Amino acid sequence: MMSLSDKTVDFSGALAIASTDAPDDYPDWGSTTYASNMEDLKDLWAEIRATLKKDLDKVPFIDAKLQEAFFAFDSGEKEKGRKAILAIYNLEVKKLR
Structure with a gap:
């Protein structure tokens, strides 16, 4: 079982990848895809959200920013989605408690 600290670090990493690669710039040689990255963001955020104090x-x-990003990516608005992801990342999510 991962600690909250581990989850926030993973969430931060998933955000970083989404800010540069989502939705269509994931390298072919990597194991991360758009679908897996978005699923990681959703799952990690749900777990983090439930344990924040x-x-x-x-x-x-x-x-709101996650919803904005998912909608933007699904609508083909790559830069808008990436900006929403960066807005979350810039909150220093690794420090969420």
Whole structure:
């Protein structure tokens, strides 16, 4: 079972990959795909969200930006999606508690 700290580090990494590769720039040689990266973001955020104690004020912002990113990527608006992902990343999500 992963600790909250481990989950936030993984979430930060998934955000970093999405900020540069999503939705269609994932390298062919890598194991991460758009679908797997988006699923990781959703799963990790659900787990983090359920265990947050101190940073509950950031939950609505992250929820909204994730939805914005998924919608933008699905609508072909790559830069808008990447900006939404970066907005979350810039919250220093590794430090969420």
